[in-house]
C-alpha cells in the first residue's frame with residue numbers, strides 16, 4: 001500500500017516583528033487511504049498549523065508534503081485552489097453554512113464552482129443529505145436547524161465532490177456530548193463505507209479516541225502515536241506492508257538526552 005499523504009521534516013516558523021515563533025518543529029509521518037486520523041494536542045501545540053499546511057492553506061518554512069502524488073508545497077495559489085477543489089473536503093467547527101441558502105443549496109455549492117448544472121448538483125446534494133440522515137431538512141436554512149443538523153449538512157457538503165481526503169478542525173467543538181457522538185458515528189461511517197481519508201484536529205482525548213490512529217503533538221512535535229484497538233484499516237496496512245504507518249515520534253521524557261538521541265521511528 002502506498003500512502004495518500006507523506007510528510008517529511010515539516011517545519012513552520014511564524015515571524016512576528018523580530019520574534020520567531022516555531023509552530024512546527026519537524027513532523028514526519030505517512031497517512032493511508034481509509035484512515036481516520038486525529039491530530040490531538042493542547043491549545044498552541046501546532047495542530048491547526050499542521051492541518052492548514054496539509055490543506056495547502058499555509059506554506060511550510062521547510063519540508064515536503066506529498067498528497068495524492070503531488071508535492072503541494074511547490075504549487076502556486078491557483079494550482080492549490082484547483083487541487084483543493086478536486087481532492088479535498090472541509091468540515092468546520094462553526095459549520096460555515098451560507099445563512100440565506102437552504103441545506104440542499106449549501107451542499108450543492110462546491111459543485112456549482114465546478115460548473116455542474118442545477119438539477120444534477122441538487123440531486124447529488126440530496127443524496128448526501130440522505131446519507132447524513134438529514135434529507136427531511138433539505139429545504140431548511142441554517143437558522144431553522146440545530147447545531148448537530150447544521151454539522152451534518154456541513155459533512156454532506158464536504159462529501160459532495162467525492163474527495164479522497166476530508167479535513168476537519170474541531171468538528172464537534174460547538175456540539176453537546178450526545179450530538180457529538182452522533183456526528184462522530186457518521187464520520188466513522190463515511191470513512192469505513194466510502195474509504196475516505198479523514199484528518200481531524202481536536203484538543204479532546206475522548207474525541208480523538210474515535211480515530212484509527214492518533215498523532216499527539218506537543219510543542220510542534222509528534223510525541224506519541226496511539227492505534228485504536230481492532231481498527232480494520234490499521235490491520236490491513238500492517239498485513240499489506242508488513243509494518244505500521246511510518247511516523248517519527250519524539251517522546252517527551254527528554255531529560256539528560258541530547259537532541260535527536262531519543263527519537264524513535266515507529267513503523
Ligand SMILES: Nc1ncnc2c1ncn2[C@@H]1O[C@H](COP(=O)(O)OP(=O)(O)OP(=O)(O)O)[C@@H](O)[C@H]1O
Pocket residue numbers: 014015016021022023041042043044045046047048049050203
Ligand atoms: N498566523 C500566526 N502568526 C503567528 N503565530 C502563529 C500563527 N498561527 C499560529 N501561531 C502560533 O503557532 C503556535 C501553534 O498554533 P496552532 O494554532 O497551530 O495551535 P493549535 O494546537 O491549533 O491551538 P488551538 O487548539 O488553540 O487552535 C502557537 O504558538 C501560535 O501562537
